Amino acid sequence: MLDSHKHKEKHRDKEHRHKDHKKDKERERSKHSNSEHKDHFEKKHKDKLKHSDASEKHKEKHKDHKEREKEKRREDKVGSLITPLEERYTDGSKWRFLEHKGPVFAPPYEPMPDKVKFFYDGKPMKLSAPAEEVATFFAKMLEHEYTTKDIFRKNFFKDWRKEMTPEEKSKITDLNKCDFSDMSAFFKAQSEARKQMSKEEKQKIKEENERILQEYGFCIMDNHKERIGNFRIEPPGLFRGRGDHPKMGMLKRRIRPQDIIINCSKDSKIPKAPPGTKWKEVRHDNKVTWLVSWTENIQGSIKYIMLNPSSRIKGEKDWQKYETARRLKKCVDRIRNQYREDWKSKEMRIRQRAVALYFIDKLALRAGNEKEEGETADTVGCCSLRVEHIKLYPKMDDQEYVVEFDFLGKDSIRYYNKIPVEKRVFKNLQLFLENKQPEDDLFDRLNTSILNKHLQELMDGLTAKVFRTYNASITLQQQLKQLTTGDDSVPAKILSYNRANRAVAILCNHQRAPPKTFEKSMQNLQTKIDDKQSQLSTARKQLKAAKADHKASHDEKSKKTVEVKRKAVQRIEEQLMKLQMQATDREENKQIALGTSKLNYLDPRISVAWCKKYGIPIEKIYNKTQREKFAWAIDMAEKDYEF
DNA sequence: ATGTGGACTTGTTTCGATGCAC
DNA sequence: GTGCATCGAAACAAGTCCACAT
Numbered sequence: 001m002l003d004s005h006k007h008k009e010k011h012r013d014k015e016h017r018h019k020d021h022k023k024d025k026e027r028e029r030s031k032h033s034n035s036e037h038k039d040h041f042e043k044k045h046k047d048k049l050k051h052s053d054a055s056e057k058h059k060e061k062h063k064d065h066k067e068r069e070k071e072k073r074r075e076d077k078v079g080s081l082i083t084p085l086e087e088r089y090t091d092g093s094k095w096r097f098l099e100h101k102g103p104v105f106a107p108p109y110e111p112m113p114d115k116v117k118f119f120y121d122g123k124p125m126k127l128s129a130p131a132e133e134v135a136t137f138f139a140k141m142l143e144h145e146y147t148t149k150d151i152f153r154k155n156f157f158k159d160w161r162k163e164m165t166p167e168e169k170s171k172i173t174d175l176n177k178c179d180f181s182d183m184s185a186f187f188k189a190q191s192e193a194r195k196q197m198s199k200e201e202k203q204k205i206k207e208e209n210e211r212i213l214q215e216y217g218f219c220i221m222d223n224h225k226e227r228i229g230n231f232r233i234e235p236p237g238l239f240r241g242r243g244d245h246p247k248m249g250m251l252k253r254r255i256r257p258q259d260i261i262i263n264c265s266k267d268s269k270i271p272k273a274p275p276g277t278k279w280k281e282v283r284h285d286n287k288v289t290w291l292v293s294w295t296e297n298i299q300g301s302i303k304y305i306m307l308n309p310s311s312r313i314k315g316e317k318d319w320q321k322y323e324t325a326r327r328l329k330k331c332v333d334r335i336r337n338q339y340r341e342d343w344k345s346k347e348m349r350i351r352q353r354a355v356a357l358y359f360i361d362k363l364a365l366r367a368g369n370e371k372e373e374g375e376t377a378d379t380v381g382c383c384s385l386r387v388e389h390i391k392l393y394p395k396m397d398d399q400e401y402v403v404e405f406d407f408l409g410k411d412s413i414r415y416y417n418k419i420p421v422e423k424r425v426f427k428n429l430q431l432f433l434e435n436k437q438p439e440d441d442l443f444d445r446l447n448t449s450i451l452n453k454h455l456q457e458l459m460d461g462l463t464a465k466v467f468r469t470y471n472a473s474i475t476l477q478q479q480l481k482q483l484t485t486g487d488d489s490v491p492a493k494i495l496s497y498n499r500a501n502r503a504v505a506i507l508c509n510h511q512r513a514p515p516k517t518f519e520k521s522m523q524n525l526q527t528k529i530d531d532k533q534s535q536l537s538t539a540r541k542q543l544k545a546a547k548a549d550h551k552a553s554h555d556e557k558s559k560k561t562v563e564v565k566r567k568a569v570q571r572i573e574e575q576l577m578k579l580q581m582q583a584t585d586r587e588e589n590k591q592i593a594l595g596t597s598k599l600n601y602l603d604p605r606i607s608v609a610w611c612k613k614y615g616i617p618i619e620k621i622y623n624k625t626q627r628e629k630f631a632w633a634i635d636m637a638e639k640d641y642e643f
Numbered sequence: 644a645t646g647t648g649g650a651c652t653t654g655t656t657t658c659g660a661t662g663c664a665c
Numbered sequence: 666g667t668g669c670a671t672c673g674a675a676a677c678a679a680g681t682c683c684a685c686a687t
Contacts, residue, residue, distance in 0.1 A: 229675095230675075230676070230677085232675090232676090234676075234677065239678090240677090240678080241678075241679090242678065242679075245678095299678095299679095301679095303677085366680070366681080367680090367681060367682085368680095368681095369680075369681065369682080371679095371680095376679075377679090379679085379680090381680085381681090409680095410679060410680055411678075411679065411680085412679095448681075448682080449682085449683095452681090452682070452683090463681075463682065463683095464681080464682090465680095465681060465682085517669090517670065517671095520670090521670070521671085524670090623672085623673065624673085625673070625674070626673095
């Protein structure tokens with residue numbers, strides 16, 4: 001009794017300190033960003049001084065003016081981006097005013113035409129509307145591999161039966177006797193018909209979508225009209241978990257207004273629920289960023305409607321993330337020395353923590369939270385690695401102390417890697433493995449919460465995932481420096497950029513299945529290259545002939561011809577080179593997905609600076625959406641930006 | 644310490660528009 | 666114009682991390 005009381009007391013005390021500490025943290029953070037900001041502008045001014053040269057005074061003056069304009073714009077923009085963050089958000093509030101129109105619901109179920117039949121045990125059977133709707137979900141997926149999986153079928157059938165009338169329930173007892181093929185064919189025809197629609201019809205649908213977007217796709221947050229990310233409620237259907245998910249095939253039920261929580265400001269126009277319905281709740285919580293939420297029935301988790309990545313609120317958060325990673329850059333050496341020291345600790349928990357952190361740092365592994373067994377696919381991250389996921393080889397080929405990793409990570413993507421490690425790490429791993437079964441935790445004295453608490457003490461705001469961000473961004477920067485050659489052509493530079501990006505994607509294990517049409521499209525490209533090559537040799541011959549002709553005649557006309565031919569050769573050479581770059585890029589990219597790292601791990605200012613330094617149009621690196629998401633960086637970074 | 648709900652980021656897959664060769 | 670490959674966007678699943686309760 002007494003003990004537990006004491007324990008509580010201590011705990012509360014700790015909490016207090018924790019909270020105070022947090023306030024300090026916020027202040028600390030503000031200071032940081034302020035000085036970053038000042039640095040940024042000071043450096044630029046210095047540059048300008050250096051550049052001013054008497055001979056170029058006029059030009060410089062003009063540029064100066066333009067620069068000033070630009071700078072002012074940037075200052076305004078950055079000002080609006082940063083200042084409010086610091087002034088307004090120290091209390092944790094995310095906005096002052098929020099107004100929106102609520103979500104767009106999935107269209108109601110449209111019963112199938114009577115001519116489309118469902119067969120049970122070979123005989124046609126008319127289903128009640130609710131049972132029929134769920135049947136259509138299965139029918140629509142009939143071509144998909146999912147429907148052949150046992151768990152999927154079992155879960156689907158169980159949930160489907162819940163929607164049936166008592167009569168249907170007693171009759172339909174075996175999924176194998178269900179024939180959805182007619183329904184499936186109907187949907188295939190339907191989607192075919194959609195593709196065949198006339199231009200006018202397609203245009204009409206497009207316009208209607210645009211109208212809905214205009215009405216529901218935007219909100220007002222603190223004086224700004226902002227794009228909403230996902231304003232449509234997810235329609236009902238069958239749950240498609242990834243990997244070996246124990247819940248695949250379960251019915252994802254239809255979300256109704258009475259399931260919806262609306263979040264907006266008190267003084268805004270409150271969104272109206274559809275006629276005859278009511279929201280579950282309307283709240284006014286400005287400590288969160290979401291506009292709409294509901295609870296999903298598969299895992300019981302909450303889903304949200306939030307703003308688009310281009311919004312101020314997401315942009316600021318993104319910017320903050322990279323600033324944290326840059327602060328890690330400043331102290332990463334210290335932290336690395338520290339964990340190397342900790343490999344020698346007499347305490348097991350500290351050794352485990354240090355080895356895990358080493359993996360997170362070196363291999364960019366994810367933290368690895370515990371998951372509820374049986375609720376999701378069996379996947380792991382660093383802290384949740386099990387004995388069965390690693391193998392130790394004291395010697396392998398010509399390397400010593402090799403660790404082989406083989407496990408399923410996020411989204412059940414396989415992580416396979418063999419890496420030599422320091423002897424001390426290896427010895428520690430051997431120690432951690434002692435007297436354990438394959439299914440036991442490798443780091444039995446560690447979890448993400450312990451690790452993150454430790455990291456927090458090493459650096460304010462540091463968590464496991466910051467290492468991924470940091471290592472990804474620093475790798476991009478180093479690789480760009482290493483691979484880019486100043487006098488390369490633009491396509492060659494872009495190949496270098498993609499290679500740098502690729503190094504990061506490999507580090508983060510962002511794999512992809514080679515596209516189904518990969519071989520073919522590679523061949524097509526090769527044919528193009530071959531064609532170009534023969535074009536080139538023809539053009540070269542023509543140039544030679546023209547030169548000879550000119551040598552003989554020495555007239556103006558032949559001179560012109562030589563020039564024309566020379567130009568032609570040059571053009572074709574360029575085209576050929578571009579194609580070859582493309583082929584190389586595609587081949588190297590066969591099993592690598594660049595998108596995720598580009599979007600989530602690479603400080604966009606590195607890319608912006610690189611573009612500016614080498615005169616590459618930003619459009620070659622970022623598409624429209626990406627430019628919108630990274631608007632803050634495009635505006636902020638100069639050619640000398642350093643991560 | 645441990646568990647749980649909640650909020651937010653990160654990730655793959657699917658869908659749909661676009662552009663290109665024929 | 667047609668069919669098809671490619672690409673961008675939407676959809677939505679699956680992580681991380683934190684606060685709070687016990």
